[in-house]
Amino acid sequence: MTTPGHQDVDAMLAAMLAPPEGPGDRGFAAGVSRAIDAQAAYARARRRFWRSFAFEALAVGALLAALWLLSSAPSLAPLAGTTHWGLAPPLLLVLLLWFGTQRWRQA
Secondary structure (H helix, E strand, C coil), X not given: XXXXXXXXXXXXXXXXXXXXXXXXXXXXXXXXXXXXXXXXHHHHHHHHHHHHHHHHHHHHHHHHHHHHHHHHCCCCCCCCCHHHHCCHHHHHHHHHHHHHHHHHHHC
């Protein structure tokens, strides 16, 4: 049971704690919506980047495997010594890193 004094206090508290009357802050809501959209677009770009980077890394790995197989073939040994293939892995790694940086800048 509430007494008349308590009802006045309850009414005063309800009036003080009630949300303000009037329109909402549309600018804030639009800003939050744009931030969420930008974050989703960034996440999509990152997924696209990592997917393409993985495929390019697989392609470079296939090139390394092909060079290794060619260098170990006995029929090609006189034509291409081990010194010719010694620079291939670092150069392909540089190529892979270049692909990655180019993809990252485009994302």
